[in-house]
Amino acid sequence: MTGVMIVTGGSRGIGAATARLAARRGYAVCVNYQGNAEAAESVVRDIAEAGGRAFALQADVAVEAEVLRLFDSVDRELGPVTALVNNAGLTGHFSRLDEADPEVLRRVVEVNLLGVLWCCRAAVRRMSTRHGGKGGGIVNLSSAAASLGSANTYVWYAATKGAVDSLTLGLARELAREGVRVNAVSPGYVDTEIHAASGLPDRIEKDAHILPIGRAATAEEIAGPILWLLSEEAAYTTGAILRVSGGR
Ligand code: NAP
Numbered sequence: 075m076t077g078v079m080i081v082t083g084g085s086r087g088i089g090a091a092t093a094r095l096a097a098r099r100g101y102a103v104c105v106n107y108q109g110n111a112e113a114a115e116s117v118v119r120d121i122a123e124a125g126g127r128a129f130a131l132q133a134d135v136a137v138e139a140e141v142l143r144l145f146d147s148v149d150r151e152l153g154p155v156t157a158l159v160n161n162a163g164l165t166g167h168f169s170r171l172d173e174a175d176p177e178v179l180r181r182v183v184e185v186n187l188l189g190v191l192w193c194c195r196a197a198v199r200r201m202s203t204r205h206g207g208k209g210g211g212i213v214n215l216s217s218a219a220a221s222l223g224s225a226n227t228y229v230w231y232a233a234t235k236g237a238v239d240s241l242t243l244g245l246a247r248e249l250a251r252e253g254v255r256v257n258a259v260s261p262g263y264v265d266t267e268i269h270a271a272s273g274l275p276d277r278i279e280k281d282a283h284i285l286p287i288g289r290a291a292t293a294e295e296i297a298g299p300i301l302w303l304l305s306e307e308a309a310y311t312t313g314a315i316l317r318v319s320g321g322r
Pocket of ligand 1: 161
């Protein structure tokens, strides 16, 4: 076994592709999800049919108690986590900031930022040599939005991803001598359901022409770089924010 991985939001999109690839590379995987049990179970089924090991676990990453329950369950089912992919995220419905629903703003910050903090905290307490752990790796899903700002679409989402970049850099430095590497992957446009959920179902097709590479990424094209950052080949890579955006 390569290690034990938790993928938050592993039921769909980038998280599901990451969970499937990780299992093929020998990880035992916890497929976390928030509400879509069917999608999570289908990822687990695919992994099991390919001879891998995985289980699905519902937990809202925005709620600290649920994150603690998630990590405790993984301790019991698979052993202590060695790789964490902080992938769960949402944008909220698109609009200008002055027209946005305050509850949407609160929710996006709680999931995209607090959720990553809760998960990193629980992971560090298991991975860091300072806590008797054997080391590990964390990859956070940021976004090209962090540097582009997402004007007229979801500036609050972009702001949470900017915060994820800062967290990645700071935590990487905090843990650099404790056996834990922390990196981020920053996708541009990826063909997942996140766009329909934000009220922009045609975004991928409509905006393809503004992307230097001429098309959106597949979820699998993001999963590959995530797995590389967690691999031994990236042993000297920490605090990196790897833009995987087709040139955007
Ligand atoms: P997606 O297809 O909408 O899937 C979102 C996943 O996150 C689902 O598995 C969902 O679970 C889970 N989730 C949402 N809120 C959660 C919560 N509170 N607790 C636990 N799980 C939760 O999204 P995606 O496009 O794959 O995006 C994945 C990550 O990449 C996000 O952080 C996103 O910001 C980032 N990203 C995406 C793009 C893009 O173009 N797609 C670009 C840049 C960055 P359920 O299935 O249970 O709902």
